[in-house]
Amino acid sequence: MTLIALNKPFGVLSQFTDAKSPTSRETLSDYVQVPRVYPAGRLDRDSEGLLLLTDDGRLQARIADPAFKLPKTYLVQVEGVAGDAALDALRRGVTLNDGPTRPAEVEAIDPPELWPRNPPIRYRASVPDAWLRLTIREGRNRQVRRMTAAVGLPTLRLVRWRIGDWTLDGIAPGTWVRV
The missing domain is CATH 3.30.70.580 (Pseudouridine synthase I, catalytic domain, N-terminal subdomain)
Incomplete structure (x- = not known):
């Protein structure tokens, strides 16, 4: 194998x-x-x-x-401030156009030490951003991006860090x- x-x-x-x-x-x-x-x-x-x-x-x-619910952990750079209400909504699960998601494990984190992205993420001095560590146990199409957008935090960069x-x-x- x-x-x-x-x-x-x-x-x-x-x-x-x-x-x-x-x-x-x-x-x-x-x-x-x-x-x-x-x-x-x-x-x-x-x-x-x-x-x-x-x-x-x-x-x-x-x-x-x-069906095996293998956890997948992502480092997610989002546009906006990741406040308690948004994080709590992700932890409860959010409703997307294809139904509710399972609850996610999520926490705000300091910017991780990652390689530069090519092309770079757009930077706007007037718009804050934040980093999240988010773990889900399902895998719908573009799920993490849709979940963060649903709580008002559009995804700028998405890095899958762990699978199981x-x-x-x-x-x-x-x-x-x-x-």
Whole structure:
């Protein structure tokens, strides 16, 4: 069995080919040349961080399937001040257009020491931002972004840091390790 932890850079598709675009967009094949591994779950093109790839179909399903409630932790830079009301709403769960979310674990954190993003996050001196550590146990499409927006904190940068016991710690952007 092969299990790979990749630090997926911003702008990279969570698939090995890009049949939909007439222009060439970066895919996993630009970073991982290991045969017969597939992503266990997805990470949006405009998100960064931990993506697990495996050749074990059962493990892939266990990681990706929300039924297993594997915790996924994100470092999220949001626009605005993360006040108690917004954090409490995330902890209770918010209602999105596809229904209520499960409660999240969330805390405001100091800005983490991360690599620079390319392209950089827009900076506006008149608009404050904040960082959150947010853990969910489900995986809807763009869920973290939609949750923070629902409480008035649009996401500026989203980095998945942990999936279950696997972490991004020590893995540079665009590189991977066998775990």
